[in-house]
Amino acid sequence: MAWTREQMAQRAAQELEDGFYVNLGIGIPTLVSNYIPEGMEIQLQSENGMLGMGPFPYEGEEDADLINAGKQTVTELPTTSYFSNADSFAMIRGGHINLSILGAMQVAENADLANWMIPGKMVKGMGGAMDLVAGVKKVIVVMEHTAKGTPKLLKTCNLPLTGQGVVDMVITDMAVFAFDKEGEEVTMKLIELADGVTLEDVEATTEAEFIVAL
């Protein structure tokens, strides 16, 4: 027993606050937009150059000039604005986006994040991920707890980093972790277990050291 992809997205959606500006990565993070609580005003940013991103268009209404950062056709909303890519990342780098939710290959107990390259494999590039994790106020990683049994929550990332000490929260199919960065050292805390998952299950599949704060 563990959370489904939809449940992980639903859990991530609990971190939204009214009035937030949010950037969602591809994959599970995209699903978060389906769980925005009724009445809550959230504006989605698409880093190619759009704020106020709407849902996919109806069939036949696709516009080649209107895509998101994942190159998918999307729609505009009454609140939408368009701007250049430089202006888009000025917004991101400048700390004006409240929340970034994205996937990862590895997260370390010191809040390091790796999600862009595997040495020896074809590298496609980091896209906007490095800018997002460096610039956005709060970074939430949503990912499977392990890669086919191999821990993804590690003592140290062994893949090249996307960002150093950038993660604020990790939501996996098994648990939710928060990073406390207040003190000298970063502390990783287990704050929630997925339905039917035990602390022992998490301990058995997690390399990173964490404090239990359920």
Next chain:
Amino acid sequence: MAWTREQMAQRAAQELEDGFYVNLGIGIPTLVSNYIPEGMEIQLQSENGMLGMGPFPYEGEEDADLINAGKQTVTELPTTSYFSNADSFAMIRGGHINLSILGAMQVAENADLANWMIPGKMVKGMGGAMDLVAGVKKVIVVMEHTAKGTPKLLKTCNLPLTGQGVVDMVITDMAVFAFDKEGEEVTMKLIELADGVTLEDVEATTEAEFIVAL
């Protein structure tokens, strides 16, 4: 005998080329716009945030939202575009403006320019002058040859500089000088005398060393 303010502006206008984007300072440089040759397409930049600046408005048609960098009411043209001050100076600093014509207190034989402050007197600030002289491709100074008899073309500027080695041409009421910056050292050349002015007149009123290249 020497050139009038109008004649100085007229002489400066000879440096215009078809298709040029030009920034004109206040005073005599502003008058240059009256002498743009028929059929020549010149776009005037106003550094507050406008390209394609038109003439003063007709009385009663002044618009408080439409001023030039000298805070004077102006008009727009079919070619006009508006942009922010940061975008305006990106244009200037990036070398996209062909020509800047401005006034000066002092110019030195090494092409240094001083035009913004007199120590001990009330300082109003440099405005956009430092950016213009540093960024614009060609800088022409139009000024009186002397300040009531005291040379303004000097061996070294003794007023605080606006820019170092930035002047390309000086047009005074008595003569025209060009700066040759090709070699190791900057060379100041006298290339033209105003009507009725002799080389001796110029030599007598100029502290800077110059080569005669009439």
Next chain:
Amino acid sequence: MSDRKIYADAKTALEGILKDDMTLMSGGFGLCGIPETLIEAVKDSGVKGLTVISNNAGVDGIGLGVLLESKQISTMVSSYVGENKMFAEQYLNGDLEVVFTPQGTLSEQIRAGGAGIPAFFTKTGVGTLVAEGKEVRNFDGEDYVMEMGLTADVALVHAYMADKEGNLVFRKTARNFNPMMATAGKITVVEVEHLVEPGEIDPDHIVVPGVYVQRIVHVPNPVKHIEKRTTRPRN
């Protein structure tokens, strides 16, 4: 769309965010595009010891001139000032500190501040007083001076039109410093001549996206001042 960003008047729009010794940015160039109503409300608040980042300092009785008159400003960061007597007086007798910054460096510093860029290099000011005490570095044979990004506790902005999401457009040269300042304020307060519903501004025309705007006050039909009225004869 809720009205969460909309405030009834300038006083309310500034409530709880003004404090002594804070840093304010104020848009405008000369008297063009200045947030005049918000400046008046700053005066009424009585807040003191302000550092004000603004290209100019208004004229006697208008714009930042009123905050000089009331001696609420201790430092001005500007490219060109002294259009008013109050300014000259306070400056000369040492009551007012002035940091002169080249106009293009100033607007770029504000853009950088809003864009998360702590420092950048420019050739403006190399070899002048402006570069003193700053790092100068050679790139490709040319010297450049390092300048720092600027932010403010509160940015005061004047816009022509806003929708309730805070998307802004400006009119003609009243744009000037307003867009960058909107991005560089920890809290950005905007006075707008026209307030409309989201969707009424073409999203391709928006100059400042709503994410940068925290508070909006509608000021219809503001009095606009002309500093130098220049005209040509009809013939």
Next chain:
Amino acid sequence: MSDRKIYADAKTALEGILKDDMTLMSGGFGLCGIPETLIEAVKDSGVKGLTVISNNAGVDGIGLGVLLESKQISTMVSSYVGENKMFAEQYLNGDLEVVFTPQGTLSEQIRAGGAGIPAFFTKTGVGTLVAEGKEVRNFDGEDYVMEMGLTADVALVHAYMADKEGNLVFRKTARNFNPMMATAGKITVVEVEHLVEPGEIDPDHIVVPGVYVQRIVHVPNPVKHIEKRTTRPRN
């Protein structure tokens, strides 16, 4: 207004400005807003050894994909690539060099290049491969990496509309990298869907002023490609 900036077709618009081993910028994000007609003309020119600065590298047979196929590109500077087989092949066998740059750093480098800023600091990439060999400096307790401005010999841009002065506007997310690239090309060539007379675009809506544009070619009704067609059901 003269037609001095208007060229009859893409081939003519690129005449005399292409040479082997030059640096090109090419606008667009994925296949959205790419200067496809100009890219085809670059292919036809046969110019080789190109360094191409572009966020992506097209797909097989479309956009920069055609220049990869014809082996005219030796270096790509991009944030995300490899959507096409040709790319992967040439990259893996060493025929193609790739400089991976974070997207926001890339677009800011291009803006800086156009704005006369040789270098700036960003926190993006600190502690990663991207920062290796670059200066890292601490400002206010946080580390930043120094990145350089980028320019190109020629910038290829796609715009929605231009007037004959070269004032440009863009449509929706087809804006992306096009505006900054227009400022960073020593020569900027623009393909436009709509070409109008000066005055037909509201001067408050212009995104790129004409000063940045040297050559314009009118490409009415271009075929626009959708990379990932995503829809929702009508219900």
